[in-house]
Amino acid sequence: xxxxxxxxxxxxxxxxxxxxxxxxxxxxxxxxxxxxxxxxxxxxxxxxxxxxxxxxxxxxxxxxxxxxxxxxxxxxxxxxxxxxxxxxxxxxxxxxxxxxxxxxxxxxxxxxxxxxxxxxxxxxxxxxxxxxxxxxxxxxxxxxxxxxxxxxxxxxxxxxxxxxxxxxxxxxxxxxxxxxxxxxxxxxxxxxxxxxxxxxxxxxxxxxxxxxxxxxxxxxxxxxxxxxxxxxxxxxxxxxxxxxxxxxxxxxxxxxx
Amino acid sequence: xxxxxxxxxxxxxxxxxxxxxxxxxxxxxxxxxxxxxxxxxxxxxxxxxxxxxxxxxxxxxxxxxxxxxxxxxxxxxxxxxxxxxxxxxxxxxxxxxxxxxxxxxxxxxxxxxxxxxxxxxxxxxxxxxxxxxxxxxxxxxxxxxxxxxxxxxxxxxxxxxxxxxxxxxxxxxxxxxxxxxxxxxxxxxxxxxxxxxxxxxxxxxxxxxxxxxxxxxxxxxxxxxxxxxxxxxxxxxxxxxxxxxxxxxxxxxxxxx
DNA sequence: CAATGATTCTTTATGCCGTAAAGTATCGAC
DNA sequence: GTCGATACTTTACGGCATAAAGAATCATTG
Numbered sequence: 001x002x003x004x005x006x007x008x009x010x011x012x013x014x015x016x017x018x019x020x021x022x023x024x025x026x027x028x029x030x031x032x033x034x035x036x037x038x039x040x041x042x043x044x045x046x047x048x049x050x051x052x053x054x055x056x057x058x059x060x061x062x063x064x065x066x067x068x069x070x071x072x073x074x075x076x077x078x079x080x081x082x083x084x085x086x087x088x089x090x091x092x093x094x095x096x097x098x099x100x101x102x103x104x105x106x107x108x109x110x111x112x113x114x115x116x117x118x119x120x121x122x123x124x125x126x127x128x129x130x131x132x133x134x135x136x137x138x139x140x141x142x143x144x145x146x147x148x149x150x151x152x153x154x155x156x157x158x159x160x161x162x163x164x165x166x167x168x169x170x171x172x173x174x175x176x177x178x179x180x181x182x183x184x185x186x187x188x189x190x191x192x193x194x195x196x197x198x199x200x201x202x203x204x205x206x207x208x209x210x211x212x213x214x215x216x217x218x219x220x221x222x223x224x225x226x227x228x229x230x231x232x233x234x235x236x237x238x239x240x241x242x243x244x245x246x247x248x249x250x251x252x253x254x255x256x257x
Numbered sequence: 258x259x260x261x262x263x264x265x266x267x268x269x270x271x272x273x274x275x276x277x278x279x280x281x282x283x284x285x286x287x288x289x290x291x292x293x294x295x296x297x298x299x300x301x302x303x304x305x306x307x308x309x310x311x312x313x314x315x316x317x318x319x320x321x322x323x324x325x326x327x328x329x330x331x332x333x334x335x336x337x338x339x340x341x342x343x344x345x346x347x348x349x350x351x352x353x354x355x356x357x358x359x360x361x362x363x364x365x366x367x368x369x370x371x372x373x374x375x376x377x378x379x380x381x382x383x384x385x386x387x388x389x390x391x392x393x394x395x396x397x398x399x400x401x402x403x404x405x406x407x408x409x410x411x412x413x414x415x416x417x418x419x420x421x422x423x424x425x426x427x428x429x430x431x432x433x434x435x436x437x438x439x440x441x442x443x444x445x446x447x448x449x450x451x452x453x454x455x456x457x458x459x460x461x462x463x464x465x466x467x468x469x470x471x472x473x474x475x476x477x478x479x480x481x482x483x484x485x486x487x488x489x490x491x492x493x494x495x496x497x498x499x500x501x502x503x504x505x506x507x508x509x510x511x512x513x514x
Numbered sequence: 515c516a517a518t519g520a521t522t523c524t525t526t527a528t529g530c531c532g533t534a535a536a537g538t539a540t541c542g543a544c
Numbered sequence: 545g546t547c548g549a550t551a552c553t554t555t556a557c558g559g560c561a562t563a564a565a566g567a568a569t570c571a572t573t574g
């Protein structure tokens with residue numbers, strides 16, 4: 001499920017995101033929960049079960065029914081927005097520029113990488129329209145601050161911010177979903193690949209002749225860390241070398257005029 | 258919903274993907290449907306309704322119940338795999354290298370961009386593990402063939418293939434989801450942003466002081482095509498300038514050693 | 515040529531999901 | 545003490561994927 005951000009009542013959503021509620025002394029029973037408690041619980045559940053978590057599961061973790069959550073939060077979509085922004089609070093708001101922009105961007109990318117592997121469900125929240133929460137702003141501000149120091153104009157900066165963002169998200173998604181799929185089926189990467197490649201070659205014996213360039217692409221491979229499973233190793237290697245290429249491109253843009 | 262690929266019985270899945278069925282003269286009523294008919298219908302439905310299409314909807318389009326599909330296809334996951342690979346048949350299997358690798362990659366990227374905007378649900382099929390269908394192979398083979406011509410070693414090629422792929426997917430996802438969100442709520446980009454920015458500034462008046470670099474990022478903007486809606490214009494601009502940076506990075510790698 | 519068993523497709527049913535609607539209990543304000 | 549707002553539960557609804565069972569149709573076999 002991809003959850004589209006920001007579809008509810010704008011005022012209500014944004015007030016929730018920025019915690020701009022004025023909870024005075026109100027009649028009725030004291031609230032036993034809070035938006036924060038619900039969001040934290042939901043993040044825990046999503047970390048374990050992925051984005052297909054249920055309102056029931058979040059309620060149960062808090063010792064309530066699913067419907068109790070609707071007292072604090074308009075619906076699941078809005079809850080996901082809140083989770084998205086809340087999780088981003090884990091990330092640094094700024095990076096030192098002592099050694100220039102390149103190490104800073106690299107660190108930003110690595111932080112995001114690790115962040116996504118902690119919260120893979122984040123990768124399934126739509127990026128089309130920003131959630132407009134404070135921490136989401138802070139994370140992009142951090143990257144923008146680094147790249148603005150290159151002195152490049154706004155237009156090029158937007159392209160670069162996008163490219164870096166897409167790249168990190170894409171790379172992270174590959175590992176994240178490999179883990180999720182592996183975890184869901186209890187099937188390791190090697191087993192998965194072994195079972196399928198055998199069938200594949202049986203059904204299509206001259207596979208390598210049909211797709212020779214893919215074979216070239218598979219050459220020159222050596223594990224970064226032999227402890228890591230197959231696909232994950234691949235992903236780490238691709239992340240490093242892909243980021244290098246991307247940043248070389250930025251360097252070219254900075255060097256030129 | 259993100260659909261994880263390749264979770265069913267490997268043999269059954271791969272036989273379906275490569276259409277390796279030996280349908281002889283069998284007893285029982287003649288099949289009124291076929292895997293191809295079902296996959297085509299499902300693609301049509303998904304193009305209209307997105308990945309959250311239902312088996313019922315596909316069945317109805319074919320004049321059958323949802324359960325009838327299960328005669329031909331093990332389940333929804335496998336159907337999505339088939340849709341994924343089938344749709345990719347629309348893409349070219351090779352690109353001319355007459356003008357070198359850079360125009361070829363650019364054309365590949367643009368083709369993918371347009372392809373994803375025709376079939377946005379494709380972006381929600383997990384990339385973690387390949388579907389292992391013939392057309393998916395062909396599409397990557399096409400990109401690989403272009404990049405192998407740079408003469409770069411396998412390790413760097415894998416990173417570049419990944420980066421280009423991630424970038425195109427990410428960029429396409431942004432527009433696709435903007436359109437989907439807009440279509441779902443009937444809310445245009447401008448209206449959406451207008452409603453929210455007002456509330457945002459009301460709740461957090463010194464937003465620009467808190468995130469000054471984001472403001473810098475927004476400078477120097479002029480519409481590529483004034484006909485296009487706000488966010489879409491942004492996406493096109495970012496796609497062009499981001500791809501340029503990325504390919505400059507590849508050029509640097511090619512020039513170096 | 516009737517009986518058998520495989521095959522296609524429908525019907526029905528199960529257990530999930532998000533959430534609407536209505537009911538119960540608890541509190542502050544008057 | 546009453547009233548109305550609030551927190552939370554219970555029940556219910558429509559939608560989902562799909563399991564299970566049954567009806568209809570055909571090639572094969574005796």
